[in-house]
Amino acid sequence: MANLSVNINKIATLRNSRGGNNPDLVKVALDCERFGAEGITVHPRPDERHIRYQDVFDLKAVIATEFNIEGNCKEQKFVDLVLANKPAQVTLVPDTEGQITSNHGWDTIKHQDYLKEMVQLFQAQGIRVSIFVDPVEEMVKAAANSGTDRIELYTEDYARHFHQNREQAIKPYIAAAKTANTLGLGINAGHDLDLQNLQYFAANIPGLLEVSIGHALISDALYLGLENTIQMYLRQLQD
Ligand SMILES: CC(=O)[C@@H](O)[C@H](O)COP(=O)(O)O
């Protein structure tokens, strides 16, 4: 069964909209753990529009499950933040400036040497590394050459096409996962996974270790409550 890491960016978005500490991000993270989440994910961006750099220190001090920090390692501030906090996992995402959200994986062929350097830097500090990639076999192969522990499959395309034709939508992900399995890479996945598309994805991706879910899960929690929502997502992941 794949682990569920709850991405709490959207809690920080809500908090920041009024400048105070409501909702309390740290309390929400601890509640997610109490309700069954196996990890907490944050994706600090340079403009700190949701997760602030200080949040990462505050969360690291209290989180007992897997802490996953996602972000752009081309930003020195991000690299310093990760090294200062030594989370269980860092997920390298190739964000470009002004993006509303993550919208592509790394070109692991073009950035091979750079990624190798980054992977070594984090691994030397005992931090597991995952590289965010599109479900393209060549990208998975080149990711393996960087020495990364895991890849995170960018699932936006799967989610977008799921309702039209789920067999077609998942095809490239199965192929990418098989390649990753052959190369000994661990597999994470995320972006736009939700209560409709998660079960089919988890049931069909061989070797899926972890999903990180934020936007849909936090939205569902408005109607269903956070505890109930987390339990519902966990049920989708059951074998
Ligand atoms: C890497 C990924 O797919 C997610 O972390 C996503 O980027 C969430 O970030 P936002 O909450 O800023 O949209």
Ligand SMILES: NCC(=O)COP(=O)(O)O
């Ligand atoms: N890595 C993906 C993630 O953390 C959450 O993405 P989303 O569920 O907010 O689209």
